[in-house]
Amino acid sequence: MIDIIRQRRSIRKFTEKTVDNEKLKLLQEAALRSPASKNANAWEFVFVQDMELIQGLAASKPFGSKFLETAPLAVVVAADDTKTEAWVEDCSVASIFLQMTAQSLGLGSCWVQIHGREHSEGLNAESYVQSLLGIPSNLKVLSIIAIGYPVKERQAKDAADLQWEKIHLNKFTDRSE
Ligand SMILES: Cc1cc2nc3c(=O)[nH]c(=O)nc-3n(C[C@H](O)[C@H](O)[C@H](O)COP(=O)(O)O)c2cc1C
Incomplete structure (x- = not known):
């Protein structure tokens, strides 16, 4: 797992190669194995491979979603907020499970x-995505996870460059001065 964590970088440019059904199934299984508050499992996952719909998703926001255009797979992560107050956390955990599983399968990914x-x-990105994919309005949309084969590998961050000062032992140490 630590090697997968070390290698993962956000990938925003994908080759045309599609994600095969075996990998698709593993990604779906990983999403469904995400831990959720009170085991409510209030999430729903829309796996989008239709390139016309993916072009639509790429237009979700003025910035930060256009790169979806080249993604062969986009997973929309949503949850019913009437079933759990922890829907943001639950969807976030599922999103990262999808990203780490993608990495383990030799795929690249990025969170939108x-x-x-x-x-x-006057129109939020959530309503736009709901209307594009027919997602009912009781399902809050947290993220879209773009998945595919990277055009170029990105270099892992060097361990020496990590913000080790953000780690505190036993008690918080104020290092702001
Ligand atoms: C909560 C969250 C929201 C993000 N939203 C976007 C986004 O909308 N568009 C985008 O291109 N990247 C997005 N990212 C990716 C971050 O920009 C990226 O993880 C960060 O720059 C660190 O780079 P790395 O993932 O390569 O380590 C998001 C990441 C997280 C965790």
């Missing part, structure tokens, strides 16, 4: 934030 973002003036 939808919750709290605007599509255009």
Whole structure:
């Protein structure tokens, strides 16, 4: 697992190669194995491979979603917020499970934030995605996880460059000065 964590970088440019059914099934299984608060499992996952719909998803936000255009797979992560107050956490855990599983399968991925973002003036990105994919309005949309084969591998971050000062032992140490 630590090697998968070390190698993962956000990938925003994908080759045309599609994600085969075996990998698709493993990604779906991983999403469904995500831990969820009170075991509520209030999430729903829309696996989108239709390139026309993916072009639509790429237009979810003015910035930060256009790269979806080349993704052969986009997974929309949503949850019913009437079933759990921890829907953001539950969807976040599932999103990262999808990303780490993608990495373990030799795929690249990137998170596209939808919750709290605007599509255009007067329309939020969530309503836009709901309407594009027919997702009912009781399902809150947290993210879209773009998945595919990277055009170029990205270099892993060097361990020496990590913000080790953010680790505190036993008690918080103020290092702001
Ligand atoms: C909650 C969250 C929201 C993100 N939203 C976006 C996004 O909307 N568009 C995007 O291109 N990348 C997005 N990212 C990816 C981050 O930009 C990326 O993880 C960060 O720059 C660190 O780079 P790395 O993933 O290569 O380590 C998001 C990541 C997280 C965790």
